[in-house]
Amino acid sequence: xxxxxxxxxxxxxxxxxxxxxxxxxxxxxxxxxxxxxxxxxxxxxxxxxxxxxxxxxxxxxxxxxxxxxxxxxxxxxxxxxxxxxxxxxxx
Numbered sequence: 001x002x003x004x005x006x007x008x009x010x011x012x013x014x015x016x017x018x019x020x021x022x023x024x025x026x027x028x029x030x031x032x033x034x035x036x037x038x039x040x041x042x043x044x045x046x047x048x049x050x051x052x053x054x055x056x057x058x059x060x061x062x063x064x065x066x067x068x069x070x071x072x073x074x075x076x077x078x079x080x081x082x083x084x085x086x087x088x089x090x091x
Contacts, residue, residue, distance in 0.1 A: 015028075016028070040070075043064055043065075043066055043070075044066075044070065044074050045084075045087070046063075046064055047060050047064055047066050047070075047071055047074045048074055048077075048078050048084040048087075048088060049088060050063060050064070051074065051075055051078050052078070052084075052085070052088055057071055057075070
């Protein structure tokens, strides 16, 4: 699960990090993504939060409406990666 992103991806991440307010982020993501894409990302982050809180897959599926396939992917990333864990400790 340890992958490197190309430089154009890193430029995206640096641009996101340079945004200073929620309003700037909302505006940027509104331009960059569809509402469905933002909803999917928010749903995955929420699912990761619930995993971190000890909720079961059944509970998470009921609370979020997330598909079992996506939940499994989030769970694997949470378990074996570091991105979700690090992000969740920042807020």
